[in-house]
Amino acid sequence: MSVFIDGETRLLVQGITGRDGSFHTRQMVAYGTRVVGGVTPGKGGQTFDAGEGARIPIFDTVEEAVLATAPTATVIYVPPLFAADAMMEAAAAGIPLIVAITEGVPVLDMTRVDPYVRERGARLIGPNCPGLIAPGRSKVGIIPGSICAPGPIGLVSRSGTLTYEVVHHLSRAGLGQTTCVGIGGDPINGTAFVDCLAAFESDPETRAVVLIGEIGGSDEQDAARYVADRMTKPVVGFIAGRTAPPGRRMGHAGAIISGAAGTATDKVAALQAAGIPVADRPIDVVDLVRARL
Numbered sequence: 076m077s078v079f080i081d082g083e084t085r086l087l088v089q090g091i092t093g094r095d096g097s098f099h100t101r102q103m104v105a106y107g108t109r110v111v112g113g114v115t116p117g118k119g120g121q122t123f124d125a126g127e128g129a130r131i132p133i134f135d136t137v138e139e140a141v142l143a144t145a146p147t148a149t150v151i152y153v154p155p156l157f158a159a160d161a162m163m164e165a166a167a168a169g170i171p172l173i174v175a176i177t178e179g180v181p182v183l184d185m186t187r188v189d190p191y192v193r194e195r196g197a198r199l200i201g202p203n204c205p206g207l208i209a210p211g212r213s214k215v216g217i218i219p220g221s222i223c224a225p226g227p228i229g230l231v232s233r234s235g236t237l238t239y240e241v242v243h244h245l246s247r248a249g250l251g252q253t254t255c256v257g258i259g260g261d262p263i264n265g266t267a268f269v270d271c272l273a274a275f276e277s278d279p280e281t282r283a284v285v286l287i288g289e290i291g292g293s294d295e296q297d298a299a300r301y302v303a304d305r306m307t308k309p310v311v312g313f314i315a316g317r318t319a320p321p322g323r324r325m326g327h328a329g330a331i332i333s334g335a336a337g338t339a340t341d342k343v344a345a346l347q348a349a350g351i352p353v354a355d356r357p358i359d360v361v362d363l364v365r366a367r368l
Contacts, residue, residue, distance in 0.1 A: 077209035077254040078229065078274035078281075079172060079198070080148060084213045087146035087170065088113040089153055089161050091123050091133060095176070096152035099217055101126045103150075106214040111144040137161075137168040148172035150206060150215050158202060159184035166195045173265070174215050175201035185263035192265060199265025205235035205257035218242070218255060226251015228364060229275035231268055232287035233260040233294070234315055240357045241287060241313065248361045253281045260289060268298035276306050283309045283364055286351070288342055290316035295342040299349035309367035312346045312353045313360055314339045 086103065090096040091113025104110050104125040112132050113123050119135030134140040137149070149165045151158060151174065158177040165173045173192065180202045192199045200207060206216010210223040222239060224246040232238040238257050245252065256271050258264055268286060275281045284306075288295040295314065302310050316339050343353045352367075354360045 076278050076280045077212055078271070078278050079200070079207060079254065079256065080209050080213045080215055082107075082209075082212040083109070084148050084172075084215070085109050085111045085144065085146045086213075086215060087111065087137070087140050087144065087149040087165075088131075089137065089149055089151045089165065091115055091131065091152075092118055093152055097123070099150075099152065099176075100131070102217075102220070103214050104129050104131075106220040108213045108215065111146055112140045114140050137164045137170070141168045141170065146170055148174065148215055150174045150176060151202075152176055155179035155181065159188050162188045162199060162202075163191050166192045166197045166199075169195075171197055173197055173199045174204070174206050175199065175265075176204065176206060176216055177201070178203040180261065182262050185261065189263055189265060198270075200256065201259045201261075201264060203261045204259030204264070205238060207254060207256040209254045210252050216257070218257065222246055223255065224251035226253070227280060227282035227368070228252045229271075229278065229281040229284040230255040230287070231271035231275075231284070232257050233289050234287055237287050237289075237313070237315055237357060241285060241360050244358050244361050245285070245364070248365070250361065250364055253278060260291070262292070268294050269301045272298060272301055272306060272310070276308055281308065283311070283367055285360055285364065286310055286312045286346075288312065288314045288346075290314075290339050290342070291337045293337070296345040299345040299351060302351055303349035310351050311360060311363040311367065312343075312351045313357055314342045314346070314353060
């Protein structure tokens with residue numbers, strides 16, 4: 076199995092005709108994802124050439140797309156100033172899984188989006204994330220399919236590029252993945268480490284989990300408590316930003332040390348206290364996983 080998506084996922088693409096939306100739609104279709112429709116206001120009634128002989132219908136609104144194509148997930152590639160409306164439009168239309176790739180969404184916008192989405196029972200992944208992939212089944216977002224392989228390892232990460240690096244190392248070592256989930260590194264995002272850990276704990280095919288954190292916030296400490304109290308499967312970790320100076324943002328909007336809980340040292344200590352070994356380098360994750368299978 077996999078978590079959140081599978082081979083039956085029916086995907087809608089919001090912003091399908093934009094530069095990023097069009098490029099990654101073709102990548103997702105080539106991977107085998109079932110892209111059933113797209114949304115670009117003003118282009119309803121047209122079709123999008125996704126390659127592989129696929130022509131995808133375009134709609135003016137998410138509501139119209141849902142009525143016509145019955146998607147079970149949507150992925151958002153729209154500019155930051157319109158991303159909040161896109162996320163709420165998807166939730167209002169009843170789509171259960173919303174994946175927001177967009178970077179630079181204002182934090183104030185997310186203070187409106189987060190409760191709106193939760194009240195409607197939808198799961199939001201992101202924003203400012205690479206999405207997720209169930210190797211060999213479905214890809215929603217921008218994680219390169221070529222570096223992934225099916226297998227027993229679940230992976231959840233705040234960092235997109237570190238997701239790619241660690242997945243590449245795992246696949247080269249013969250450690251394929253059930254699902255790789257990039258949750259994003261903004262101060263407010265929809266899905267946390269704990270949500271993904273719970274999903275992997277319930278997934279019978281996942282035998283071990285890799286957790287990739289970074290400086291800022293306290294999500295890693297929350298994850299450590301969850302692992303200690305609730306998980307039976309082995310978890311290994313990596314924390315980015317160990318040399319980051321306090322008060323300086325490093326990459327993600329949420330990656331800024333603003334207190335003791337946000338430091339890499341505190342996060343590593345919390346994970347280790349929960350019995351989670353922490354790799355010094357991304358490539359060292361491979362040996363830590365192997366030792367616990």
